[in-house]
Amino acid sequence: MTARAWPAGSALVILLLVSTILLYFMPSRFRKGSLLLQSGKEVNSPQFFQPSGPSTGFDLLRLSENGTRSCHNVSTAFGHLFGVPRPEESSGIITLSTDQVHRFWIVSFAADGSKRCFGGDFYETDLSGPKWKSRPPTTDFGDGSYLVELKVDGDFAGIYSFKAILLFANLHGMDSHPERWFRGQEQFVLQINFTSSGEHHRSRPLPVCTSNDLKSSAPTKWWGQWTRSLTSNENSCELDHDGRYLCLDGDEKYCETTSSRCTGTLASLESNGWVYSTGTCEFHLWNPSEAWQCLDGKKIFFWGDSNHQDTIRNLMNFVLGFHQGLLPRTFSTTVANPSNSSQKMEVVSVFNGHPDPSRDDRGLESLYEQQYREFVEDEFFRDGSPDAVILNSGLHDGIRWNSAAEFAAAADYATAFWKELVNGTGTRVIFRSTVTPAGASRGMQSNPAKMEAFNAILGEKIRRAMDHARFVDAYDMTFPWHYDHCCSDGGHYGRPPSLTSWHGGIGHRYFVDLMLVHILLTAVCPS
Structure with missing residues (x-):
């Protein structure tokens, strides 16, 4: 589900064909997500791919390995979001439940439609509404795929905007002079209605931090x-x-x-x-x-x-x-x-x-x-x-x-x-x-x-x-x-x-x- 502008003409046909073939041969975590997108049901990634939590460190080894394979030099052209439920036809709004973690995948693609083989793309993720603003946790899996986790507590149900911006691709944000590599390209914007299922009881107050x-x-x-x-x-x-x-x-x-x-x-x-x-x-x-x-x-x-x-x-x-x-x-x-x-x-x-x-x-x-x-x-x-x-x-x-x-x-x-x-x-x-x-x-x-x-x-x-x-x-x-x-x-x-x-x-x-x-x-x- 993406709001980016696709190329026009014959290039569009070729790109869509390549992407369809890639989706068929992709690891199951992406193929299953795309099927769920068609069915309009909530996504639950296969257990094997559910991380214990976002990494708290920075992988210096991964950075040193960048450029050691020919595919590392293939630049990310865009990111595509997989696993989102089908939006309502009349409003275009996606509905998700509050008080649950919803997991989706941003997958990076090259200009020819091939999936990137390496990580290092920096996506700015933003979940904003009149009652809540946060940066959804995003985990780089090192293979061109990025797990994004969304959650809104029941007390703050409402309509939100979820977007991702590709700020830098291919680890270029780490360059000593990254200005020429700056992208700042919005990849998608979704409207999400976070709703409480059944009778909502006010969440238990958070403890006070010490x-x-x-x-x-x-x-x-x-x-x-x-x-x-x-x-x-x-x-x-x-x-x-x-x-x-x-x-x-x-x-x-x-x-x-x-x-x-x-x-x-x-x-x-x-x-x-x-x-x-x-x-x-x-x-x-x-x-x-x-x-x-x-x-x-x-x-x-x-x-x-x-x-x-x-x-x-x-x-x-x-x-x-x-x-x-x-x-x-x-x-x-x-x-x-x-x-x-x-x-x-x-x-x-x-x-x-x-x-x-x-x-x-x-x-x-x-x-x-x-x-x-x-x-x-x-x-x-x-x-x-x-x-x-x-x-x-x-x-x-x-x-x-x-x-x-x-x-x-x-x-x-x-x-x-x-x-x-x-x-x-x-x-x-x-x-x-x-x-x-x-x-x-x-x-x-x-x-x-x-x-x-x-x-x-x-x-x-x-x-x-x-x-x-x-x-x-x-x-x-x-x-x-x-x-x-x-x-x-x-x-x-x-x-x-x-x-x-x-x-x-x-x-x-x-x-x-x-x-x-x-x-x-x-x-x-x-x-």
Whole structure:
């Protein structure tokens, strides 16, 4: 079921003939799916092909094998979706049940209609409706086939749009200069009506996430969702004179009174009701008193890219009660509670995009310079080791390294550095994955395909080296909002509110980074 435009004329006949022959000789998981498409019944892939779950790592071996067979050099021309039920003739809408996992296959084909023999195509998958936005889990089987899993919980039944975009083919997103290989081609768009079968009972509330839920024993890929339980239109909130979205009032202000997937004050996100959950637990939205009770007397150390500047400023302004302007990339400060001067915390932020904070594009390579390492160590131990360190690799690594293997070596070095630094200190390590590049940045050196791979590489190394590290998946949080610039300038999701020009409009959304602030508080604070 695909919305792509087929070639015209005789080429169409040849292509359809070849595809039909291929379907006949394909492995049963595809042939069965295509038969089910004809029968209009729900798809259940054969048991043998049901994966235990999406991989949390990146296959460096597969990348090194690319090009070792002649068929590897055959470029993907399009992706075709198999296994979907037949849509209603009058509306063209497909009907699926809520509260069930539905599995379909995207299969990559060459221009001549032959199935691709290798993986490495990066499909952006998106499931969106007025109450739910998520990136459906997609598993690359390494043979030109990609398993996609869709699920919507019963509380959020409704009509959704499911689409896939071929961003990069043939692993070209991993190239050092992938811009010329950027595709950004929409392969299909389906309208799906997720319905509850029989009498629907409200789903049992998700448990509230604790710091222990984010430990390294948990998945480093969350595959979460943004949900909205309000009845008002999601576009009903307008900017105020400060560029802020302050619209929720009365019962709509609170998670509990709106049955939103959170606890605390929903209005504090300034998201007009949108909130993120992992699918296994929901997050608490911290009020100033709770946050200060946790952070009082603590030293929090940030090491990473410039997104940390936004996150720290948003923590100060939206949660801790300050009116902080722009922050430098590298700084150290002690701040007191504006409402209770006896409560204080120390914040240290060290930029890792370059040893010189006024420059860019070195990333983890910054640690190769002894003077920079010594600076990081000095700031880490100044006035005592921190209670928590929040680190990430950053978008700069996507520009610096010519290959994933080079980045993996740098990730080994960085992991060893941080393991030695925190050893015996009691410092809590929190790995925050790099955000999904947005809008026009999707086709650049630091693109979604490369950043997902780099996140997996560094995250897995930290998991193995530091048993009690926490993981925060900012990549998954930002992915549903990365298709345009509504929430991002391309590389940042927390720019300060402003009633000014923004990528063809006025003002922007900043709630994605505010959500990250509350999740980081969950990671830092005791369970």
